[in-house]
Amino acid sequence: MTTRHPLSATVLGYPRIGAKRELKRAVEAYWAGNIDDAGLAAASAEVRAQMLTDLSAQDLTSVPVNVFSHYDHVLDTTAAVGAIPERYRNVGGTLAQYFAAAHGNAELAPLELTKWFDTNYHYLVPELGPDTVFSAQPQKALQEYHEAVERGLQARPVLLGPISFLLLAKPEPGSPSDFHPLSRLEDLIACYRDLLAAFTEAGATWVQLDEPALCADRTEAELAAVATAYTALAHTEANIFVTGGYGSFDKALPLLLNSGIDALAIDAVAGASDIDWLEANEVPPQVTLVAGVVDGRNIWRTDTVRAAAIVDRIKAVATTVGVSSSCSLLHVPVDLEAETGLAPELAQRLAFARQKIREVSQLAQPDGERWSRGESNLAWRNDHIRQRLASLDASATQRDDFETRVKAQEAHTPLPPLATTSIGSFPQTTDIRRARAQHRNGLMIDVDYKSRLKKEIASVIELQERLDFDVLVHGEAERNDMVQYFAEHLAGFTTTEAGWVQSYGSRCVRPPILFGDVSRPSPITVDWSAYAQSLTTKPVKGMLTGPVTILAWSFVRDDQPLSDTAAQVALALRDEVADLEAAGLKVIQVDEPALREMLPLRQAEQDDYRRWATDAFRLATAVVKPETAIHTHLCYSEFGEVIDAINALDADVTSIEASRSKMEVLQDLHASQFARGVGPGVYDIHSPRVPTVEEIASALSKAIAVIDPKRLWVNPDCGLKTRRYKEVEPALASLVEAAKQVRAQL
Numbered sequence: 001m002t003t004r005h006p007l008s009a010t011v012l013g014y015p016r017i018g019a020k021r022e023l024k025r026a027v028e029a030y031w032a033g034n035i036d037d038a039g040l041a042a043a044s045a046e047v048r049a050q051m052l053t054d055l056s057a058q059d060l061t062s063v064p065v066n067v068f069s070h071y072d073h074v075l076d077t078t079a080a081v082g083a084i085p086e087r088y089r090n091v092g093g094t095l096a097q098y099f100a101a102a103h104g105n106a107e108l109a110p111l112e113l114t115k116w117f118d119t120n121y122h123y124l125v126p127e128l129g130p131d132t133v134f135s136a137q138p139q140k141a142l143q144e145y146h147e148a149v150e151r152g153l154q155a156r157p158v159l160l161g162p163i164s165f166l167l168l169a170k171p172e173p174g175s176p177s178d179f180h181p182l183s184r185l186e187d188l189i190a191c192y193r194d195l196l197a198a199f200t201e202a203g204a205t206w207v208q209l210d211e212p213a214l215c216a217d218r219t220e221a222e223l224a225a226v227a228t229a230y231t232a233l234a235h236t237e238a239n240i241f242v243t244g245g246y247g248s249f250d251k252a253l254p255l256l257l258n259s260g261i262d263a264l265a266i267d268a269v270a271g272a273s274d275i276d277w278l279e280a281n282e283v284p285p286q287v288t289l290v291a292g293v294v295d296g297r298n299i300w301r302t303d304t305v306r307a308a309a310i311v312d313r314i315k316a317v318a319t320t321v322g323v324s325s326s327c328s329l330l331h332v333p334v335d336l337e338a339e340t341g342l343a344p345e346l347a348q349r350l351a352f353a354r355q356k357i358r359e360v361s362q363l364a365q366p367d368g369e370r371w372s373r374g375e376s377n378l379a380w381r382n383d384h385i386r387q388r389l390a391s392l393d394a395s396a397t398q399r400d401d402f403e404t405r406v407k408a409q410e411a412h413t414p415l416p417p418l419a420t421t422s423i424g425s426f427p428q429t430t431d432i433r434r435a436r437a438q439h440r441n442g443l444m445i446d447v448d449y450k451s452r453l454k455k456e457i458a459s460v461i462e463l464q465e466r467l468d469f470d471v472l473v474h475g476e477a478e479r480n481d482m483v484q485y486f487a488e489h490l491a492g493f494t495t496t497e498a499g500w501v502q503s504y505g506s507r508c509v510r511p512p513i514l515f516g517d518v519s520r521p522s523p524i525t526v527d528w529s530a531y532a533q534s535l536t537t538k539p540v541k542g543m544l545t546g547p548v549t550i551l552a553w554s555f556v557r558d559d560q561p562l563s564d565t566a567a568q569v570a571l572a573l574r575d576e577v578a579d580l581e582a583a584g585l586k587v588i589q590v591d592e593p594a595l596r597e598m599l600p601l602r603q604a605e606q607d608d609y610r611r612w613a614t615d616a617f618r619l620a621t622a623v624v625k626p627e628t629a630i631h632t633h634l635c636y637s638e639f640g641e642v643i644d645a646i647n648a649l650d651a652d653v654t655s656i657e658a659s660r661s662k663m664e665v666l667q668d669l670h671a672s673q674f675a676r677g678v679g680p681g682v683y684d685i686h687s688p689r690v691p692t693v694e695e696i697a698s699a700l701s702k703a704i705a706v707i708d709p710k711r712l713w714v715n716p717d718c719g720l721k722t723r724r725y726k727e728v729e730p731a732l733a734s735l736v737e738a739a740k741q742v743r744a745q746l
């Protein structure tokens with residue numbers, strides 16, 4: 001029998017929250033004090049055991065380990081290099097320190113949470129300073145390694161690679177202004193060498209180092225660091241396997257190939273241009289290439305006829321070739337078999353993580369089963385929608401000029417300067433979630449569920465009136481999720497029962513599946529918003545999720561350009577916007593928190609994206625009269641990076657996260673001469689801390705120094721769905737009181 005290369009058939013990572021969110025429940029129970037350390041350890045061990053069972057079910061030649069995580073794999077690498085910040089070190093043992101850094105506690109804010117490349121996953125940002133001491137902590141990785149070896153598996157520990165670790169880190173507070181984490185490369189490499197030595201001593205022959213940061217444009221200095229790091233690590237006993245997973249390596253490709261590493265994964269789905277480069281250049285014979293042909297970011301069944309042809313192209317340029325997923329399977333749900341409600345003709349075109357392992361295994365066998373997707377399914381086409389879109393002209397995306405709108409809106413909906421509002425959702429209480437679960441399971445009839453939701457809306461309106469908000473929201477109690485809810489009501493989408501994917505920590509989402517042409521069979525939110533408006537004389541904001549965010553947080557068909565799909569979603573939302581206006585809503589917010597997330601990692605692709613993304617938003621919103629105000633909301637603070645796109649949305653008011661970044665966004669607003677309404681968030685909803693009137697007033701005083709108070713809105717950073725009323729009520733009271741105080745001084 002011939003021995004197969006350990007990377008002949010593998011996946012780069014695996015979902016770790018548990019097929020039924022077992023880890024979420026265990027971690028949340030642990031935080032609530034309902035289970036102890038032993039209880040959490042037992043639940044975690046079960047999740048890891050199931051991961052290994054899945055990974056060993058097919059004929060993979062090696063499996064990734066250290067891919068389980070109690071919260072986040074970037075934080076796991078921070079812990080593995082001994083760099084958990086000093087301030088968390090005296091809260092208890094290693095697990096207590098880990099959770100303090102991840103989740104915070106009454107005294108300590110957690111590490112900053114931010115987007116993982118162009119995905120809906122969020123990682124905890126490492127904080128490094130000139131004096132951070134690195135020390136190898138291989139225990140977690142070794143435990144997982146031994147668990148796999150005990151099952152007879154060929155296991156390879158996985159770490160975030162040193163370059164990505166440093167590029168994702170930020171300077172710790174108090175660092176010199178010219179300090180850059182990359183300057184710590186040499187010390188970090190020494191620590192990685194210690195980690196690798198611990199792995200090889202335990203018997204591991206291969207180590208996987210993930211370098212997703214190399215899938216974005218990098219400076220010459222950063223590229224030079226790649227060569228330095230991997231030349232050093234290649235001279236260790238371990239066989240080094242480097243992955244990217246979020247696009248092409250581009251300029252980093254020759255540097256990695258020639259650094260002396262042993263294997264490199266090519267993202268053949270999002271980074272196919274690397275294959276063209278490989279065909280035109282020399283691949284060192286000692287480097288194994290692993291063809292990432294099974295999409296780790298989407299759920300379509302792999303066309304294995306086409307994938308095998310790509311593997312053959314790579315085989316033509318490299319001596320040894322393996323097959324894998326394009327990136328970790330972290331971004332897809334665990335098991336398609338758990339979905340009993342999907343239409344069979346759709347289900348047979350899908351693959352979740354367990355099915356993707358099988359695809360890899362089949363592709364790695366010369367005589368493995370092959371399947372061809374054929375032509376896209378015409379049954380899912382809607383010619384009426386296509387004709388409607390084709391008949392639109394430029395006026396469909398064009399409103400009157402901003403000044404005209406402002407005048408019309410001031411007359412139609414008079415508001416004070418520093419108008420107060422919130423972002424949309426109010427706390428999703430256990431009671432509401434339970435009612436929804438009962439309704440879904442047939443244990444609560446429609447009429448009772450609707451009256452429960454109406455009661456919630458009435459209570460949210462009553463609270464905002466009592467707190468004296470200027471523009472009210474209905475609270476979004478009827479929504480399980482801001483994307484899934486719309487997908488459940490739009491044709492062309494389907495949703496899953498158990499297709500959970502980790503978004504951050506214990507928080508999960510079930511991304512809907514956009515499989516066909518999209519349309520809106522009937523109004524979605526109009527009754528709820530109109531009901532809320534009927535309860536108050538103050539303006540209520542209609543509340544929708546925008547087309548870009550709906551695409552970003554769904555699994556989207558890949559048989560036509562994203563821009564075409566975005567236009568279809570936008571057209572459906574346009575009808576909803578028009579109906580909200582007709583129902584008497586004078587303010588309509590269309591959220592686009594994923595506008596920045598969808599921005600391609602490579603600059604060369606960004607202009608095209610900005611054009612179609614902002615066109616889609618304007619197609620959805622430009623249907624209203626000048627007197628109707630269009631608001632949008634973006635929950636990240638890198639305002640400067642997408643300022644052109646935000647301008648191109650042509651919204652009347654934009655609310656944006658600002659409090660965690662200490663209102664730094666104001667500099668960008670000032671520098672860009674942003675001329676529209678803007679609400680820099682003054683209450684950090686990610687923290688249970690209740691802000692004081694003084695601190696909000698001080699943030700507002702800073703804001704009015706650069707923004708005309710008539711254009712300044714006062715709002716939290718984001719929706720309140722993950723918070724509890726006991727924090728939200730006093731925080732919102734502070735917010736309104738602070739606005740009143742600053743307003744009085746104008």
Ligand SMILES: CN1c2c(nc(N)[nH]c2=O)NC[C@@H]1CNc1ccc(C(=O)N[C@@H](CCC(=O)N[C@@H](CCC(=O)N[C@@H](CCC(=O)O)C(=O)O)C(=O)O)C(=O)O)cc1
Pocket residue numbers: 120428430433434436437479480481482483484503504506507508509510553593722
């Ligand atoms: C704003 N964010 C969002 C992102 N992506 C989205 N798709 N949605 C977002 O809002 N990305 C960026 C940010 C931050 N990300 C998140 C992601 C997820 C959450 C969150 O709170 N998730 C919830 C699940 C939400 C949900 O689907 N709720 C359903 C099901 C609730 C449930 O678990 N029900 C129980 C039964 C209830 C009971 O008996 O008590 C069950 O089914 O077993 C619903 O409400 O119906 C999470 O818990 O992870 C926040 C921010």
Ligand SMILES: N[C@@H](CCS)C(=O)O
Pocket residue numbers: 423424425426482543591593633635718719720721
């Ligand atoms: N309207 C949504 C936006 C979240 S980004 C909410 O308030 O939850």
Ligand SMILES: [Zn+2]
Pocket residue numbers: 423593633634635717718719
């Ligand atoms: Zn938000």
